[in-house]
Amino acid sequence: MSDNLMVVRTSFIQRFFQSIGVSSFQALLRSLIKSFAGAGLGLAAGLLVCYYAGEPPLKILKILYQSSFGSGYDFGMTLYYTAPLILTGLAVAIPFKAGLFNIGAEGQLTVGALAAAWAGVLGAGITSPFLAVLFAATFAFAAGGIWGAIPGFLKALRGSHEVITTIMLNFIAAGMTAYFTLYTIKDPNSAQAETIPVPESFFLKPYEVFNGAPMGNLIWFLIVLAILMHFWIWNSRWGYCLKALGENERAAETYGITKQRVWVSSMFVAGGLAGLVGLVEILGNSHKFKIGFSADWGFVGIAVALVARGNILGVLPSALLFGMLQKGAGSLDLETEKVTRDLSYLIQGLIILGVASEGLWDGLSRFLGNHLKQRARAKQTGGTK
Amino acid sequence: MNVIEFKRVAKSFGDVVANRDLSFEVKAGTIHGLIGENGAGKSTAMKVLFGIFPADSGEILIRKKPTRITNPVQAMRLGIGMVHQHFMLAEPETVLDNIILGHEPGWFPGLIFRDKARKELTEISKNYGLAFDKWDVPVSHLSVGEQQRVEIIKLLYQRSDVLILDEPTAVLTPQEVKELFQNLLRLKQEGKTIILISHKLKEVLEFTDYVTVMRRGETVGTKVTNETNEDELAEMMVGRKVSFTYQGIRRILSDSTEIPSILKVKGLSFKGLSESCVDVTLNLRQGEILGIGGVQGNGQSEFLRFLSNPKEYFHKVSGEYTIRDQSVLADSPLDLRKRGVSLVPEDRLAEGLLLQQDMTENFLLGQHEDPRYQSKFPGLLDRDAARARVEQNIKAFDIRPPYPTVWSGRMSGGNQQKLVIARALDSKPEILFVAHPTRGVDVGAIELIHEAIMNERNAGRAIILFSSELEELIDLSDRIAVFYGGRIQAEFGRKEFDPWKIGKTMGGGNKE
Numbered sequence: 003m004s005d006n007l008m009v010v011r012t013s014f015i016q017r018f019f020q021s022i023g024v025s026s027f028q029a030l031l032r033s034l035i036k037s038f039a040g041a042g043l044g045l046a047a048g049l050l051v052c053y054y055a056g057e058p059p060l061k062i063l064k065i066l067y068q069s070s071f072g073s074g075y076d077f078g079m080t081l082y083y084t085a086p087l088i089l090t091g092l093a094v095a096i097p098f099k100a101g102l103f104n105i106g107a108e109g110q111l112t113v114g115a116l117a118a119a120w121a122g123v124l125g126a127g128i129t130s131p132f133l134a135v136l137f138a139a140t141f142a143f144a145a146g147g148i149w150g151a152i153p154g155f156l157k158a159l160r161g162s163h164e165v166i167t168t169i170m171l172n173f174i175a176a177g178m179t180a181y182f183t184l185y186t187i188k189d190p191n192s193a194q195a196e197t198i199p200v201p202e203s204f205f206l207k208p209y210e211v212f213n214g215a216p217m218g219n220l221i222w223f224l225i226v227l228a229i230l231m232h233f234w235i236w237n238s239r240w241g242y243c244l245k246a247l248g249e250n251e252r253a254a255e256t257y258g259i260t261k262q263r264v265w266v267s268s269m270f271v272a273g274g275l276a277g278l279v280g281l282v283e284i285l286g287n288s289h290k291f292k293i294g295f296s297a298d299w300g301f302v303g304i305a306v307a308l309v310a311r312g313n314i315l316g317v318l319p320s321a322l323l324f325g326m327l328q329k330g331a332g333s334l335d336l337e338t339e340k341v342t343r344d345l346s347y348l349i350q351g352l353i354i355l356g357v358a359s360e361g362l363w364d365g366l367s368r369f370l371g372n373h374l375k376q377r378a379r380a381k382q383t384g385g386t387k
Numbered sequence: 388m389n390v391i392e393f394k395r396v397a398k399s400f401g402d403v404v405a406n407r408d409l410s411f412e413v414k415a416g417t418i419h420g421l422i423g424e425n426g427a428g429k430s431t432a433m434k435v436l437f438g439i440f441p442a443d444s445g446e447i448l449i450r451k452k453p454t455r456i457t458n459p460v461q462a463m464r465l466g467i468g469m470v471h472q473h474f475m476l477a478e479p480e481t482v483l484d485n486i487i488l489g490h491e492p493g494w495f496p497g498l499i500f501r502d503k504a505r506k507e508l509t510e511i512s513k514n515y516g517l518a519f520d521k522w523d524v525p526v527s528h529l530s531v532g533e534q535q536r537v538e539i540i541k542l543l544y545q546r547s548d549v550l551i552l553d554e555p556t557a558v559l560t561p562q563e564v565k566e567l568f569q570n571l572l573r574l575k576q577e578g579k580t581i582i583l584i585s586h587k588l589k590e591v592l593e594f595t596d597y598v599t600v601m602r603r604g605e606t607v608g609t610k611v612t613n614e615t616n617e618d619e620l621a622e623m624m625v626g627r628k629v630s631f632t633y634q635g636i637r638r639i640l641s642d643s644t645e646i647p648s649i650l651k652v653k654g655l656s657f658k659g660l661s662e663s664c665v666d667v668t669l670n671l672r673q674g675e676i677l678g679i680g681g682v683q684g685n686g687q688s689e690f691l692r693f694l695s696n697p698k699e700y701f702h703k704v705s706g707e708y709t710i711r712d713q714s715v716l717a718d719s720p721l722d723l724r725k726r727g728v729s730l731v732p733e734d735r736l737a738e739g740l741l742l743q744q745d746m747t748e749n750f751l752l753g754q755h756e757d758p759r760y761q762s763k764f765p766g767l768l769d770r771d772a773a774r775a776r777v778e779q780n781i782k783a784f785d786i787r788p789p790y791p792t793v794w795s796g797r798m799s800g801g802n803q804q805k806l807v808i809a810r811a812l813d814s815k816p817e818i819l820f821v822a823h824p825t826r827g828v829d830v831g832a833i834e835l836i837h838e839a840i841m842n843e844r845n846a847g848r849a850i851i852l853f854s855s856e857l858e859e860l861i862d863l864s865d866r867i868a869v870f871y872g873g874r875i876q877a878e879f880g881r882k883e884f885d886p887w888k889i890g891k892t893m894g895g896g897n898k899e
Contacts, residue, residue, distance in 0.1 A: 256738040257753030258720035
């Protein structure tokens with residue numbers, strides 16, 4: 003064996019490409035173009051539907067654009083819809099790496115949000131905003147994490163399937179948080195089913211430019227969080243175990259990866275991240291826990307993760323896309339006569355379908371490629387004859 | 388008449404050239420052998436023929452007509468069928484349903500007329516002398532040999548007359564191999580053409596009519612089987628002379644009592660999922676290879692699983708298992724690794740590899756806690772260090788294609804095995820469990836793998852070698868223990884090695 007062990011340091015860029023599953027800059031461009039083209043195709047199909055419903059496509063496009071980016075307020079609201087989806091998207095994508103399908107982000111975020119509100123009640127004396135937010139974040143992460151770890155434990159100890167247990171825990175979470183909201187920390191001054199508001203030191207201040215849309219520094223925190231999660235999964239031993247187990251359970255076990263440990267830990271992290279939705283909603287927006295506050299963020303998170311194709315970093319653009327569509331749905335309903343909320347969800351669905359149909363693109367380009375090649379060949383042989 | 392003709396066919400995957408220049412012809416009604424080293428491009432060539440990959444250039448003539456096959460369905464329609472190395476059967480479903488899949492009989496949409504198929508299949512089985520009638524048994528209940536027969540019947544049911552078999556004997560016991568070839572000869576009599584991909588020269592010489600040799604993506608030549616011999620074919624395959632038995636230096640063990648045992652198993656009994664072990668007692672000394680033989684299904688597989696992961700059996704096992712006189716009954720695979728144990732698992736695809744990850748990722752499997760591959764930053768892995776080791780091993784083991792970024796699923800069986808073995812040896816283990824190191828691996832690679840194992844032995848490692856090939860055990864082992872019905876039926880010292888005697892104990896007979 004050679005003695006001069008040459009360690010070739012791969013460059014940061016190279017490693018980054020590797021981590022998102024492409025081999026070069028061109029490959030990255032190709033995959034981006036594919037995604038955009040998919041979204042475009044889906045949108046076109048949606049516009050066609052609107053056209054037949056009696057609304058000019060250009061008008062729809064304009065409304066969609068205006069409602070997402072038209073003003074500071076609109077953009078702020080788009081980000082406000084995006085933020086929880088980043089978290090729930092991660093909460094689905096991370097266990098997915100280990101071969102687990104987390105349908106329970108909804109329950110995990112509910113429990114986490116209640117914990118954040120409760121932190122406000124318990125920590126009423128905390129005056130430093132930094133400590134207050136940290137306190138609430140810890141509570142939310144821990145509560146969501148424990149809620150997420152339960153299915154992990156059940157699978158590890160009893161072999162229960164996580165899809166069943168996470169769905170069931172969604173219902174239990176809804177019932178349990180409703181109980182605490184109504185009987186334990188109910189706001190005595192309110193006729194609504196909501197908890198005592200958190201003190202002002204817990205508030206997350208929104209940016210001025212957003213003109214009242216409830217989004218501030220938090221969005222940067224979430225973006226950094228997603229990037230960190232990506233690099234952690236890609237480079238860490240823990241992430242390695244996740245990926246190995248997700249790909250070949252028997253091989254992972256044979257080579258000493260304890261699957262039970264991976265199941266519990268990945269579900270804990272996922273639940274914790276979903277729980278952080280409490281920061282967005284409780285500290286950032288309503289300042290109290292209201293029953294049924296979530297717009298199905300936990301379930302939309304599944305779609306976010308799927309469109310991101312299980313790529314942790316891909317959750318960011320994917321969440322933004324869904325945020326835009328959710329924001330746009332309301333505007334379309336208001337500003338057009340024919341396009342109702344349901345129809346705008348249909349458009350949403352078509353766009354998702356377009357992005358997700360990667361296989362279709364591959365097939366189409368291969369077909370075209372073959373076709374062209376064959377024609378070229380026919381020409382060649384025809385020419386030599 | 389030539390049923391199939393390859394004319395200068397080439398196929399590459401990105402930068403990796405699998406087939407450079409293939410030209411050969413297959414005559415109707417013959418058994419045609421296709422041999423070559425790992426990565427020589429045999430399987431790719433057949434997949435091109437079967438329409439799984441399109442050829443980049445060149446021409447394939449089917450019954451004298453230039454044909455472009457773009458998918459397997461088209462190939463099947465042309466009467467070409469393939470039995471893959473890893474069977475393509477839905478295990479929980481019945482044999483009948485597996486066979487008729489895609490060709491369900493019946494005129495009413497949505498209904499399947501199984502009785503009609505059953506009748507037809509019974510006929511096929513009778514006509515071709517296949518002696519098979521377990522149509523309504525789930526495939527998972529069949530032995531490997533029977534599953535293979537199901538695959539062949541499936542092709543006959545689809546009226547294929549060119550049958551491609553990819554390494555059909557790699558997973559069979561000697562008896563099953565005999566049966567398989569009887570069946571193939573019978574099929575030939577009935578006018579079928581058979582293309583046999585193999586690396587076992589003996590079979591090829593015994594049963595084929597013609598043999599085409601491939602090397603590095605090219606056809607070296609086609610020979611009439613009767614006019615060639617083992618040495619010539621091996622030389623054509625590898626490009627140089629090859630020795631068939633290990634002829635390196637064998638360090639003579641001084642009297643065995645002088646060397647203390649490093650690994651001991653005493654009175655081990657447990658009931659596993661499919662096999663059990665009964666009162667197994669073994670000692671393993673440093674610098675020796677202990678061969679474990681026996682017909683598949685007699686407890687060796689469970690025994691290996693127990694040895695490499697005793698923790699999983701902790702609650703149901705009685706007896707002792709010690710390494711350096713410390714009990715390891717509660718050890719996990721990682722604990723064992725810390726004691727210097729390393730493993731080459733039985734089934735590299737199911738237990739050894741992450742097929743959609745590159746060589747570096749695969750190399751880290753099981754070594755992900757090795758201090759050499761930890762980054763300075765806590766919790767992170769140092770993939771550059773791992774990749775550098777992979778590069779070294781690619782050279783040392785001649786792994787092809789020689790790029791650490793290749794997915795292990797895209798490598799040929801032999802090269803995958805080299806990677807698994809390189810990984811097992813990387814931590815410089817003191818104890819090595821090696822199972823079927825050359826299963827589905829060809830001559831050139833076998834030589835290299837055997838040499839690597841012998842080198843480890845001569846460096847003082849203790850090795851347990853599981854193999855279903857008696858020749859391999861006899862070549863390499865210092866002692867052989869034969870399993871039968873979960874017990875050790877007999878143990879042989881090197882001086883007592885006699886294939887006939889060992890074979891007798893494998894069938895349950897006594898040593899004397």
